[in-house]
Amino acid sequence: MSNHKNLLVELFVEELPPKSLKKLGEAFAADLAKGLRAQGLASEQSAVTPFASPRRLAVHVSGVLARAADRAVSVKLMPVSVGLAADGKPTPALLKKLAAVGADESALPRVTRRMDGKAELLFLEGTAEGVPLAQGLQQALDEALASLPIPKVMQYQLADGWTSVHFVRPAHGLVALHGAEVVPVTALGLEAGRQTRGHRFEAQMDPVVLLDADHYARQLEEQGGVIAGFAARHGELLRQLQVAAAKEGLTPIDDAELLDEVTALVERPNVLLCQFEPDFLAVPQECLILTMKANQKYFPLLDAEGRLTNKFLVVSNIRPADASRVIGGNERVVRPRLADAKFFFDQDRRKTLASRVDGLAKVVYHAKLGTMGERVERVRKIATEIARAIGGDVLAKQADQAALLAKADLLTDMVGEFPELQGIMGGYYARHDGLAEDIAFAIEDHYKPRFAGDALPRNATGLAVALADKLETLAGLFGIGQVPTGDKDPFALRRHALGLIRMLIEREMPLELAHLVSIAFAAFPAGHGQAQAELSYFLRERLVGYLREAGYQTQDVEAVVEARPARWAEFPKRLDAVRAFKALPEAQPLAAANKRVGNILKKSEDKVAAVTDATLFVEPAERALADALESVALRSEAAFAAGDYTGSLQALAALKAPVDAFFDTVMVNAEDPRLRANRLGLLARLHALMNRVADLSRLAA
Incomplete structure (x- = not known):
């Protein structure tokens, strides 16, 4: 076979759990491709296409090699000082190590020496043969199946009656095609071939004999009556729902989970319009919608105001020439469900919510926390x-x-049947x-x-x-x-x-x-x-x-959180203020100064009070800072009190010059303890003012 071809692997099984199908299909494809890449059989450029239908998991991988390329390998042996004698000849230790890695003296010409960190080591250079596809795919397939996120494993016996297999559902077929040729691999007691099965009732051919890897999706759809790709089936289902609803001037309920689940239940969707008696619309629409979605997997239809109508869409897995029996059957099935909802609603309204409250004393909430x-x-x-x-x-x-x-509706029949409606029914x-x-x-x-x-x-x-x-x-x-x-x-x-x-x-x-x-x-x-x-x-x-x-930026968030605002409603305004402050040219120097002030105060042996004595200011720079602090504090505090955090921070810009001058000319830790305490008090006042809105030290680069 030529070297570069596309690969198709399919596992044909009994009906897979619908809520897990999408995840199973994606995991199977990703893990199998990962295994092929790890062995050099596929590259990062290989396109991986997952397929998942109710009865199959499959993957198409482009550009897969028939045999991986040989690759150079280097085996670390030992330090040169241990492996080579003074005359450069191999020591017994080296020969013993070579034997341990499957080589002998004839491999000595392939022993090289090079630095590895600070030591010079000996390495055995060689070539590892590339793995053939059959061997590599077998390993990748085994690993992919073993790592599938299976919600619950089944155990079943193979045809011999003795061999037990554990898997999500019994498997009945395996396909592995490299181009048009079968790759001889096995899985779950099955041998790979080129045959798969289509729709149980609507396949044109059974089995479907695949021509090659690239014809898989087309043959299954045309001959097998199955849209194999989850995404393709999802898209077709959504298209049909929208078309059918538009014909009635209505909109299908928007529910991504339901759409995924129904996609996983059908092999080829066929959307049909049904209806129920308008009298049921007297029941709260949440109840009707939930019973149709949860129990029947139907898509309720809403009018332009978002109100439920008496029409709904069903998704059939078959396409009969006359759909009236399918439609009639679904309309008959939904009626008792809606009747149950109406019965629950009528019964519940016979008792007031207030009359149910005492009953909550008999409902255990948590063993350690008492009753409801x-x-x-x-x-x-x-x-x-x-x-x-x-x-x-x-x-x-x-x-x-x-x-x-608020909790009284927990004791109603409707919430007992549909816990998702708690609160809603109470209203x-x-x-x-x-x-x-x-x-x-x-x-x-x-x-x-x-x-x-x-x-x-x-x-x-x-x-x-x-x-x-x-x-x-x-x-x-x-x-x-x-x-x-x-x-x-x-x-x-x-x-x-x-x-x-x-x-x-x-x-x-x-x-x-x-x-x-x-x-x-x-x-x-x-x-x-x-x-x-x-x-x-x-x-x-x-x-x-x-x-x-x-x-918000992490740095800004940390700055505001560190200021510990008592009211968390203030956070957005404070964060916006920090963002505006950072745009000022004075922001970085002030943030750095704030960090320095904080470190000085932390190192102080005594608890520093944010008070000063003006008579103890002896340096012009400390007097200037104190005066600037008085002036700026008036504006900054007034803005802060008014909730203008941006103004409060921007007022601090006027402190840059006096703060710089202070640190340039004033010795904070003066020998005179009174001067030192007064200067520390000045810094404590500065620190308190600067950090009202946010901890500005967190903004320092």
Whole structure:
């Protein structure tokens, strides 16, 4: 066979788990290509194309060699002083080492000497033969299969009835083609060939005999009725969904996970339009959408205002000439699902949310943290304090009512069937109970933000309860030592922390973090573990990550974080001020001076007070700095008090010249202890003023 050809490897299996298919296909392709490259059979320029359908994993790799090129190898032997005698002849030690690496005296001409670090060593130079494709592919295939991210391994027997195989699903076929020629490899008890199988019902040929590696996708589609590529099938499915929806003037629900899952369930999508009785639209649309998506993998259709309609799209794996039976079958199947949702909704509304609250005392929240009823009481305490701080007694009363009812929908039939609807159903039931819209929104929103990029609560009541809910979770679990470690975070505490940070900053809430952490722990019994410092540090780490993700420079973030603003809502304004300050020509010299001042103060044996005695200024430069400090402090402090952090920092530019003159002519550590203390006090005043907005020493280059 010619040296350079494209390679196709396919493993034909029983139906693969749909939620894992995309990841399995990508991993199989990437790992197999990586193994080929490592052995010199493929290059970095080789294009790798993954294929993954419900019954196959495959990969096409371009530019694969029939045999890898020979390569020079150099084996380190020993120091020259050990391997060669004074006359340059080999020592017994060298001959013994050569024998150990499979050589003898005839290899001495290939022994070279060269420096390796500070020592001169002996090396045996040689050539390693390139691995043939059959051998190299076998190794790459074995390694790729062994490293697949399989969610759950199956064990099954081969046809001999004795040999057990462990894999994600039973495998029934293996293809390995280098160009048009079969590569003799094996996997999972199968020998490679050129035959594969197409669609169970719609293949034009069975089996499909592949001409060569490059005809794989085309033959499978034309002869086998299968779109083998996950991306190609995904694109075709999306196209059909949009076309079918557009014909009705509607829009399919936007759900990337559902799209991926359905792509993994069908070999060749066929989108069909179905409908259900309009009466079911009286049920909250979230319930209907969820039951159609989760249970049936249907795509609900929305109108221009985003409201659910009684039409939906199904994705069939077959293309009958008359689709009416497929459509009718799906319409019959969805009806009981929607009827269940309507039944749950009707039953739940027979009891008020308030009447369900007592039942939460029988629901265990956590073995060490008590019942859900106890959790509700803690959230109420925290929410009331937060609401009082941002809106007074009226808001505190609303937050207390919302927090009391926020978890009651956990005991409803609808949430029991669809836990994803917790909060959402509480909002619907609150409205049915005649509660104010403000309370209903707060109940619905108190889990928000549920994920990165999710919307925040819509009103102050919701913000208070959502903050309280997250703070209670964080304080509770930190108090019993359930702290995230590495990539393990079973209680999603990082997500809770990020949600808390987003609310404080993006809603510009006038709350101090230390106070929030304090009231969160105060809501627990006296015996609860006190981990305020650990939680504060954890939140600070998450804050740094959030600000970096928002596009702020690491140096700027560290400078502002180090200043420890009590109110985290100030961070964006402070960061913008730092960015503007850095653009000034005086910024770098002042940052360097600030760092120097900080180091001097740290080295002082006595605690330095930021006070000075004007009668002790003897050098003109220290008097000038003190005068400049008085003048600048007035402007900088006034701007700071008004929240004008940019103005506060920019006022410091006037200090550059007097600070430079001070360090040029004044000896801080004077022999006279009174002069030394006074100069240190002057520097302490300077340091305090310069670091109100941010720790400027962090900006020093």
